[in-house]
Amino acid sequence: MFAAVTSFGCGPRSSITYEPPTTALQEIGRFELGTPATPAEIEAWDIDIMPDGTGLPRGEGSVTKGARIYAEQCARCHGGRGEGRPFDPLAGRIEADAFPFAEDPKLEKTVGNYWPYATTLFDYTRRAMPLDRPGSLSNDEVYAVTAFVLFLNDLVPEGTTLDAETLPGIEMPARDRFVDDDRRGGPEIR
């Protein structure tokens, strides 16, 4: 690090000093720009939810309540029972929870046959849905509509109420289907 402070040589003698520029970025270490993010600022934006439930808010929602919200807020894009049209289908399982997507280009991916984590459904719904009024559902309403979509996929019974404790425990049929990318370049096509 260049710590030297040099007196400025031209013009009348004065107290003007300067720090010489440096190209040694590694030596600089930190630039000490930016301001500390406060806990309140972090909390306001920190909305993501991990598969183990980290990040899930307080609140709860039932399948029954979710059915009402779904009919009002979701059905016109996703169909009355999650069958889709005009947008993505949400409901549908495959016999014996098989995963033949690579063989059958016509198979539609749904929450029940393709999504690996139920927590992602909560996260995405709260993040981005409904398309025309994102962020308008309360946490209780997101729990409820999540419960109803899982019910449409035969993943929870009708009497279910979900909260931060129970949602991460729902095991999705496709959970263990995902593998890391094994493409590495080179001559082999993968």
Next chain:
Amino acid sequence: MTKRGSREEAEVTSTPALTRRSMLSAILGAASAGIAGAASGETQPSALDGPSVPPDPTRVPGTGPSAFGERSSFARLSRRAAFGVISGTPLQDLHGTITPADLHFERHHAGIPTIDPANHALMIHGLVDRPLRFEIADLLRFPAVTRTCFIECSGNLRTDAGPETTPQELCGLTSQSEWTGVALSTLLREAGLSPSARWLLAEGSDAAIMARSIPIEKALDDAFVAYAQNGEPLRPGQGYPIRLVLPGFEGNTHVKWLRRIEVADRPFMTREETSKYTEPLRGGRARAFSFTMDARSIITTPTYPAQLERGWHEIRGLAWSGRGRIVRVEVSVDGGARWQEARLIGPALPTAHTRFGLPWKWTGSGAELSSRAIDETGYVQPTRRALIDVRGPGALPYHLNPITSWLVESDGRVLYKSEGWS
């Protein structure tokens, strides 16, 4: 138009009086027609909509200086919107390797947000020593990095395209810019990474709050937070005021309108990396976190809707790889029976569109033009058949980079060789 002399035999294409008002209205008219055409996917406005053209430009003073340059109204370039969420780059109309910023492809998940940069910040938190917020003014004070690279949507192949398909319609979701910003490693050093940091979440401030998990190795390698594109601030559709750029990675990870980075010890499993942007594989599996775009090329001329004349042409196109430099591009004019090495025109930068060309004399017989890219890892752009055999016919719609062919008919028409996907 009154003729003033024998030198003025060239046809004029439009209205006679060259006034500022007529020029302005003509330009505005052309511009609005262009927007309408792009939005509806219709064809371009006709030349009759253009400005008045003097028979001899050396005899009439030209227009004066202005705040903004405009394209010639004869250069009719536009993106093509489809499905309400994408706008493809007109690859067949462009030259060199840089995509003009207003023609860079766009894909957004809940529209383009309007953001006042004075009220925008990037927050870094999670497994860091010092959670920080950076204003845009802060970012501009850091040492800048500049890199030219392509960004390609990983779903960049229309598998149902028919013969009358342009490169833009087939795979227009790849574009290239010179991006400038701050190295993400620099920002992470300010915050101080915890030793357990393995992944980070990059999140936008659009209405989908689009978010992707990024491996820490990429974040510390060549990732950067871009605030400029081709020398100017980012366009709103490209993430104004800031976006993530991850050279070589699929477009969805270059999170636009970036506002938050959370550091963690594992990936976050957002919808865009589970339900979407994963590829089914044979054997009941799906590939996740398939970030890197494999090598690909596309002939851009001659392609549909070109009408060929006999004689010399140059077969030209673009090649690129997310794994480094393009080292060779080969072209076939006989449907892949024989391949010939094309010339690389201009620099072959890593993770960048690289222009290739091969002079070709068309004699009037049928031909099938194809190109294949080879990158520095030795990867050779595969055939459609090879991809389907390895992955399965349902391995849709991401990371499809097959050799693409164009059929030259004996009457000079050029058509996309439509092969479906099964």
